Amino acid sequence: SQTVYPFGGNAKSDDPRAKDKTIVGGKGANLAEMAEIGLPVPPGFTITTEECLDYLEHGADPSTELRAGFAEKLRHDVTSALGHIEATVGKRLGDKDDPLLVSVRSGAAISMPGMMDTVLNLGLNDETVEGLAQVSGDERFAWDSYRRFIQMYSDVVLGIDHGLFEEALEIAKEDKDLYADTEMSAEEWKELVAEYKQIAADERGGEPFPQDVTEQLWGAIRAVFDSWDSERAKIYRRLNDIPHDMGTAVNVQAMVFGNMGDTSATGVAFTRDPATGEKSYYGEFLINAQGEDVVAGIRTPQYLTKAAREAAGADKPSMEEAMPEAYAELARVFDLLEQHYRDMQDIEFTVERGHLWMLQTRTGKRTAKAALKLAVDMADEGLIDEKTAILRVDPMALDQLLHPTLDPDAPRDVLTTGLPASPGAAAGKIVLDADTAEQWAGRGESVILVRVETSPEDIHGMHAATGILTARGGMTSHAAVVARGMGRPCVSGASAVVIDRAKRLLKIGSRDLKEGDLITLDGAKGQVMAGEVATIEPELAGDFGTLMEWADKHRRMRVRTNAETPNDCRMARQFGAEGIGLCRTEHMFFDAGRISAVREMILADDENGRRAALDKLLPEQRKDFHEIFEVMKGLSCTIRLLDPPLHEFLPHGDAEFEDLAATTGHSVEHLKRRAGELHEFNPMLGHRGCRLGITYPEIYEMQARAIFEAACDVKAASGEAPLPEVMIPLVVTRRELEILRALVERVAGDVFGEKGTVVDYLVGTMIELPRAALMAGEIAEEARFFSFGTNDLTQTTLGVSRDDASRFLGPYVDRGIFARDPFVSLDIDGVGQLVTMAAERGRATRGDIKLGICGEHGGDPASIRFCEETGLDYVSASPYRVPIARLAAAQASL
Ligand code: ADP
Numbered sequence: 075s076q077t078v079y080p081f082g083g084n085a086k087s088d089d090p091r092a093k094d095k096t097i098v099g100g101k102g103a104n105l106a107e108m109a110e111i112g113l114p115v116p117p118g119f120t121i122t123t124e125e126c127l128d129y130l131e132h133g134a135d136p137s138t139e140l141r142a143g144f145a146e147k148l149r150h151d152v153t154s155a156l157g158h159i160e161a162t163v164g165k166r167l168g169d170k171d172d173p174l175l176v177s178v179r180s181g182a183a184i185s186m187p188g189m190m191d192t193v194l195n196l197g198l199n200d201e202t203v204e205g206l207a208q209v210s211g212d213e214r215f216a217w218d219s220y221r222r223f224i225q226m227y228s229d230v231v232l233g234i235d236h237g238l239f240e241e242a243l244e245i246a247k248e249d250k251d252l253y254a255d256t257e258m259s260a261e262e263w264k265e266l267v268a269e270y271k272q273i274a275a276d277e278r279g280g281e282p283f284p285q286d287v288t289e290q291l292w293g294a295i296r297a298v299f300d301s302w303d304s305e306r307a308k309i310y311r312r313l314n315d316i317p318h319d320m321g322t323a324v325n326v327q328a329m330v331f332g333n334m335g336d337t338s339a340t341g342v343a344f345t346r347d348p349a350t351g352e353k354s355y356y357g358e359f360l361i362n363a364q365g366e367d368v369v370a371g372i373r374t375p376q377y378l379t380k381a382a383r384e385a386a387g388a389d390k391p392s393m394e395e396a397m398p399e400a401y402a403e404l405a406r407v408f409d410l411l412e413q414h415y416r417d418m419q420d421i422e423f424t425v426e427r428g429h430l431w432m433l434q435t436r437t438g439k440r441t442a443k444a445a446l447k448l449a450v451d452m453a454d455e456g457l458i459d460e461k462t463a464i465l466r467v468d469p470m471a472l473d474q475l476l477h478p479t480l481d482p483d484a485p486r487d488v489l490t491t492g493l494p495a496s497p498g499a500a501a502g503k504i505v506l507d508a509d510t511a512e513q514w515a516g517r518g519e520s521v522i523l524v525r526v527e528t529s530p531e532d533i534h535g536m537h538a539a540t541g542i543l544t545a546r547g548g549m550t551s552h553a554a555v556v557a558r559g560m561g562r563p564c565v566s567g568a569s570a571v572v573i574d575r576a577k578r579l580l581k582i583g584s585r586d587l588k589e590g591d592l593i594t595l596d597g598a599k600g601q602v603m604a605g606e607v608a609t610i611e612p613e614l615a616g617d618f619g620t621l622m623e624w625a626d627k628h629r630r631m632r633v634r635t636n637a638e639t640p641n642d643c644r645m646a647r648q649f650g651a652e653g654i655g656l657c658r659t660e661h662m663f664f665d666a667g668r669i670s671a672v673r674e675m676i677l678a679d680d681e682n683g684r685r686a687a688l689d690k691l692l693p694e695q696r697k698d699f700h701e702i703f704e705v706m707k708g709l710s711c712t713i714r715l716l717d718p719p720l721h722e723f724l725p726h727g728d729a730e731f732e733d734l735a736a737t738t739g740h741s742v743e744h745l746k747r748r749a750g751e752l753h754e755f756n757p758m759l760g761h762r763g764c765r766l767g768i769t770y771p772e773i774y775e776m777q778a779r780a781i782f783e784a785a786c787d788v789k790a791a792s793g794e795a796p797l798p799e800v801m802i803p804l805v806v807t808r809r810e811l812e813i814l815r816a817l818v819e820r821v822a823g824d825v826f827g828e829k830g831t832v833v834d835y836l837v838g839t840m841i842e843l844p845r846a847a848l849m850a851g852e853i854a855e856e857a858r859f860f861s862f863g864t865n866d867l868t869q870t871t872l873g874v875s876r877d878d879a880s881r882f883l884g885p886y887v888d889r890g891i892f893a894r895d896p897f898v899s900l901d902i903d904g905v906g907q908l909v910t911m912a913a914e915r916g917r918a919t920r921g922d923i924k925l926g927i928c929g930e931h932g933g934d935p936a937s938i939r940f941c942e943e944t945g946l947d948y949v950s951a952s953p954y955r956v957p958i959a960r961l962a963a964a965q966a967s968l
């Protein structure tokens with residue numbers, strides 16, 4: 075197979091490898107493609123990635139003679155491909171009268187900063203520079219090109235510090251009182267070139283700067299090959315999951331010159347605005363400049379369009395104004411490129427004496443907002459179809475769009491910066507504990523909960539708050555995880571925050587604040603600001619709404635939400651949730667005003683004591699469900715009966731025991747003894763889930779009653795009932811479920827009798843322990859549905875506690891032991907097998923068993939793809955993840 079592929083001129087190839095990015099790299103493939111569709115591309119050739127790998131394996135010995143490392147065939151092929159360029163341009167490399175100059179450019183299949191920098195103007199030496207001056211009739215241009223070449227080649231190929239050259243240039247300009255490079259005359263460049271050559275020779279121990287143009291060419295090719303194995307390239311690949319065995323291609327291309335005076339220029343552009351997605355040409359250019367001068371910040375670049383220049387109030391003319399003909403040609407090229415690639419392109423171009431040349435195109439990077447607009451606009455324009463539009467948007471990128479954001483133009487008085495634990499912006503009054511947060515929020519105030527760190531007892535306060543700020547804790551602290559789940563902006567680990575709870579004061583750095591003072595959080599940046607910074611609400615209609623509509627049309631799986639408050643349910647429905655996949659009832663037990671009844675129940679000596687306490691809780695639970703069902707009527711609602719370890723509800727500290735003693739009439743000693751009896755060594759694997767339901771059936775009876783009474787009441791009031799799916803947690807045997815299903819059915823029968831009405835409901839279980847997955851066939855005899863609780867299933871399958879994993883999970887992921895954090899993205903190879911097996915066994919027993927997932931993974935696109943492949947009926951995600959799940963589910967179906 076070919077080692078080298080020519081492009082441009084009359085080069086044409088039917089060989090698919092000529093446009094295969096893995097063979098000729100992204101840059102090479104697109105140069106060949108642009109040339110083929112008739113765009114002006116300077117001729118050149120591309121050496122394949124295979125040759126790079128071959129060289130690195132066999133020839134990469136710096137001690138060998140320069141060309142010794144290259145295969146004979148490659149040497150031959152490069153020489154004949156160079157002939158292609160020479161014939162097309164009508165100049166020869168090294169010709170002292172009319173020299174060909176080339177650029178040598180690296181180009182891997184995946185664009186990689188950290189690879190070799192491009193060498194421009196290769197082919198110049200002390201003789202050819204004179205020839206170039208002659209034929210161009212522009213001495214200044216020739217010597218400018220030569221000094222650029224010496225600096226680039228010295229830096230990139232010879233490894234000489236480019237700072238030495240920059241310093242010499244600075245001094246030269248200072249001596250002559252010049253400001254811009256463009257003010258340097260031919261003579262002045264000539265002097266500088268002499269200095270540059272001296273620097274190069276000094277740095278090479280007296281060996282002069284290479285004058286042999288063939289040696290220059292192979293030196294540059296070799297430097298590109300070697301750069302694949304450079305430290306910075308390796309690090310970049312590691313960080314971005316790019317395999318190390320791909321190699322880079324090398325592009326050798328005839329030079330075109332943007333530095334030939336005022337009718338020449340160089341520029342970069344996007345075919346549409348990459349920040350907003352607006353359909354307007356976007357970019358910058360510089361007159362009389364070369365290569366990356368535009369991005370190097372040496373001079374201020376000029377705008378492409380007149381409109382952009384006017385909008386920015388800039389003086390210097392736009393390209394549209396300064397070079398109308400080249401601009402018109404560029405605009406034509408933009409449209410051709412979009413028609414051809416059917417996506418927004420990021421391009422590099424040069425104008426040589428009024429003539430436009432294309433030097434690169436690739437798919438343009440874009441913000442989430444732009445991605446959405448581009449996908450919808452291009453589908454509307456007929457450039458792409460709906461399915462392609464759906465596939466164009468990264469579901470995770472939607473996250474940025476769903477939260478209110480701070481007005482970028484509003485001033486910020488930044489108090490401190492912590493960790494960006496959960497995105498979004500929130501402004502509100504400082505509150506220092508969860509109960510206060512709930513009270514103030516109850517009277518309609520926006521509050522920011524500020525804590526040293528949060529614990530499960532703060533959940534109600536976190537719910538009530540619009541944002542959360544903690545002084546301690548990392549990105550996976552309780553506050554961070556819960557806040558992300560709830561979609562609350564959160565800044566964690568802001569160590570400058572010092573709280574004095576007794577005095578209701580806090581200090582942030584040197585600033586004194588008090589409870590009730592206004593602050594604003596920027597969860598995406600981790601900033602804490604004084605006062606209220608104006609926010610912008612997310613736009614759920616418009617392009618977002620359109621794309622979501624298309625996604626809904628193309629997805630098979632349903633999308634539900636994990637929610638336990640009416641507010642979250644409403645929000646989730648706005649985001650398109652089609653039911654509840656997980657309502658965790660224990661969160662309701664932590665609410666202020668209820669916790670004492672819960673404690674009373676737990677510490678009761680006998681069933682009667684428990685029932686007395688449960689009687690107080692029943693109306694509260696019924697109210698909870700009533701509110702949720704109102705929002706969710708007509709939809710399936712999976713409600714998990716009480717699950718957490720009991721110790722989470724026990725009183726802490728003397729004050730709480732004394733309070734409880736006062737309400738129950740028991741002595742503090744008695745209560746403390748009871749609490750001691752309930753102590754567990756490993757509560758996560760202890761008395762929780764259905765084990766509670768088996769031993770204290772009255773708890774589940776109360777919950778079932780609350781559910782069915784609320785469902786009947788909602789039906790009576792509105793004519794429409796929800797479809798409760800009562801979920802029994804932590805089941806490992808068929809028998810557990812048999813007992814508890816009977817209990818739920820008995821309560822349902824009682825309630826329906828009392829209310830004189832019935833509602834449809836299902837009883838099923840969570841599959842969250844390996845034994846349950848193994849026994850799924852049997853368990854399905856009692857279960858109408860399975861919901862995969864993949865959080866616990868991951869913990870118990872891997873034997874890894876989520877709360878304690880942070881110390882080793884990072885290193886495990888860095889070293890490739892786990893591909894990704896298994897609590898974020900489902901361990902498909904391991905845990906996935908259990909899910910697949912349980913789904914199959916469940917279906918074998920009960921053909922119409924409903925299957926869903928309710929772990930965090932329900933909002934992760936890779937895990938959602940797995941769920942689609944496994945044929946689950948739905949995924950469930952926290953409210954803010956619902957749109958992500960809708961889009962990911964659609965992508966998985968396509
Ligand atoms: P990168 O991959 O870092 O973008 P490139 O290989 O695209 O590097 O080269 C950088 C710049 O050098 C290009 O944007 C272009 O301005 C200039 N350049 C490269 N090849 C040529 C050429 N043949 N003629 C003129 N300029 C060139």
Ligand code: MG
Nearest residue numbers: 187191192366
């Ligand atoms: Mg670059």
Ligand code: MG
Nearest residue numbers: 101422433434
């Ligand atoms: Mg480039």
